[in-house]
Amino acid sequence: MCATKTRDIDATVAQARQLAAAGAAIVRIAVDNDHEVRAMAAIREATAGIALAVDLQENYRVAPAVAPHVDKIRYNPGHLHHIERQKTVADKVAWLVDVAREHDCALRIGVNCGSIAPEFLERYPDDQLEALVQSALYHCSLMDDLGFTRFVVSLKDSDPNKVVAANTRFADARPDVPLHLGVTEAGLPPEGIIKSRLAFEPLLARGIGDTLRVSLTLPNEVKHEEVEVGHQILDDVAAGRFISVPDFGQGLNIISCPSCSRVENESFVELAQHVRELTTYAAAHRITIAVMGCRVNGPGETDDADLGLWCGPSTVNLKKKDQKVGTYSYSEVLPRLREELDRLISARS
Numbered sequence: 001m002c003a004t005k006t007r008d009i010d011a012t013v014a015q016a017r018q019l020a021a022a023g024a025a026i027v028r029i030a031v032d033n034d035h036e037v038r039a040m041a042a043i044r045e046a047t048a049g050i051a052l053a054v055d056l057q058e059n060y061r062v063a064p065a066v067a068p069h070v071d072k073i074r075y076n077p078g079h080l081h082h083i084e085r086q087k088t089v090a091d092k093v094a095w096l097v098d099v100a101r102e103h104d105c106a107l108r109i110g111v112n113c114g115s116i117a118p119e120f121l122e123r124y125p126d127d128q129l130e131a132l133v134q135s136a137l138y139h140c141s142l143m144d145d146l147g148f149t150r151f152v153v154s155l156k157d158s159d160p161n162k163v164v165a166a167n168t169r170f171a172d173a174r175p176d177v178p179l180h181l182g183v184t185e186a187g188l189p190p191e192g193i194i195k196s197r198l199a200f201e202p203l204l205a206r207g208i209g210d211t212l213r214v215s216l217t218l219p220n221e222v223k224h225e226e227v228e229v230g231h232q233i234l235d236d237v238a239a240g241r242f243i244s245v246p247d248f249g250q251g252l253n254i255i256s257c258p259s260c261s262r263v264e265n266e267s268f269v270e271l272a273q274h275v276r277e278l279t280t281y282a283a284a285h286r287i288t289i290a291v292m293g294c295r296v297n298g299p300g301e302t303d304d305a306d307l308g309l310w311c312g313p314s315t316v317n318l319k320k321k322d323q324k325v326g327t328y329s330y331s332e333v334l335p336r337l338r339e340e341l342d343r344l345i346s347a348r349s
């Protein structure tokens with residue numbers, strides 16, 4: 001997925017080519033507004049031969065404008081309720097299917113543990129995984145009712161064990177539906193690579209998964225390393241090489257998003273790296289820290305972490321679980337994080 005600003009046409013074209021040259025079969029680009037839709041038309045022209053997918057987040061209404069320029073449209077069932085609240089989810093999906101049909105696009109139903117549709121969270125209050133799987137299954141049934149077959153499903157989480165469980169459960173229920181695998185917010189390498197392997201290896205070995213994406217927090221210059229890691233995992237599984245990391249996940253867990261065009265500040269990757277350096281002293285503690293690049297997924301995806309940071313254009317929001325601690329400049333937030341981490345460690349001990 002491109003992490004450049006979509007409206008920066010030259011940078012996005014360069015990154016799409018960089019990813020394709022590294023072996024990406026599909027390049028995904030986020031589009032939220034008309035300005036980015038217009039950029040997408042130019043990006044399409046300059047990337048002939050590269051399959052493009054568009055990521056619609058809260059603003060799924062841009063779909064008809066962007067569809068002529070892409071091969072696949074990804075929508076998140078957990079974001080459909082934000083606008084046009086008077087319409088039903090089924091009507092919105094039918095509308096998206098019409099758009100896909102008209103422009104010869106495939107669809108991806110992309111569900112995510114950090115943004116599950118509220119009605120499914122209410123239906124399964126004690127089982128987040130079941131809410132995730134049932135939400136995906138419901139959207140498959142909408143596709144079935146509409147007679148639309150060109151779709152794929154993804155069920156993502158930052159915890160590789162949950163990714164394995166969710167995809168296995170889904171594949172048992174709908175073995176006919178292609179699955180796109182991913183560990184969202186796997187974070188910085190090498191931990192992000194280990195998390196991706198822990199999820200993908202058992203799934204691929206069971207024949208589950210048709211496409212995959214490795215999500216790593218990397219600077220734009222080396223973003224293509226995600227693709228190289230993905231191919232390495234596929235080669236290793238095909239050759240029967242699997243990793244074993246017995247104590248992995250027992251101590252400090254830093255999750256961070258891979259960034260995308262929505263990232264609010266280019267310092268995000270550096271911030272994630274600084275958080276890791278600052279917190280090495282806490283490596284033995286079972287604490288999760290989440291670092292997210294924007295307001296779209298930042299507030300929701302930090303709710304489950306012990307400490308969370310999500311970026312605004314010039315400030316970073318610091319949270320303890322779902323409670324806001326405060327908003328700080330990029331330089332002030334690190335000492336505040338350290339204070340909160342010290343407090344947490346001392347409270348637990």
Ligand code: SF4
Binds near residue numbers: 257262263264294
């Ligand atoms: S948290 Fe925001 S910046 Fe990061 S990948 Fe998700 S949408 Fe993009």
